[in-house]
Amino acid sequence: MVVRRVKDARFRDTLFPVWRYHPFLTNTDLPVDQADITHRQHAIIETVFADLIDGPLAHLPSGRFGANSAWILCSAIAHNLLRAAGVLAGERHTRARGSTLRRTIVNVPARLARPQRRPILHLPSHWPWSRSWLALWHNTIGHSPPLPATT
Incomplete structure (x- = not known):
């Protein structure tokens, strides 16, 4: 398990920095920064779920x-x-x-019309x-x- 620490942008103007922690599991021997990049490239399913929930699954x-x-x-x-x-x-x-x-x-x-049996596209x-x-x-x-x- 790898835990990545990131400064929280919502609390920029505070006296002490606020950190968010992003844990993820991996079975690779890559360093933390490269494993995080690989993890983010494979984590596209979350955007698919968000897209479906905002659309038809709502x-x-x-x-x-x-x-x-x-x-x-x-x-x-x-x-x-x-x-x-x-x-x-x-x-x-x-x-x-x-x-x-x-x-x-x-x-x-747009509107598709057929005057004189010729299709015309009105964009x-x-x-x-x-x-x-x-x-x-x-x-x-x-x-x-x-x-x-x-x-």
Whole structure:
């Protein structure tokens, strides 16, 4: 067991320093600083749990095991698809939280119209995430989206 001592940033202006202790178990022979870096690289499951609890698991539907089991399965599938979409969108979306991806990539303020049987995509003219969304479209579909409207 390795215990790492870190100054607590919340108590910077106190007379005596306040320390937080982070214990972790390891079976490696690495020094403490390298073992801590390795431990933090492998501890991504906590962010996954936080992302699921902030999203779909905040609203478990029922007190019944079967309904909750189905809900958890659907939320895991949706989480994996959302993470894949974030990676395909590129840039800063590869490491973004699920709520950020839902707000920037999934909730697209666009409209698809088909005048004269030609698809036209109406995207906002100054939408800040258009480059990431177009990268996601190109990486999943393989060709450019329908031409944007000029209005």
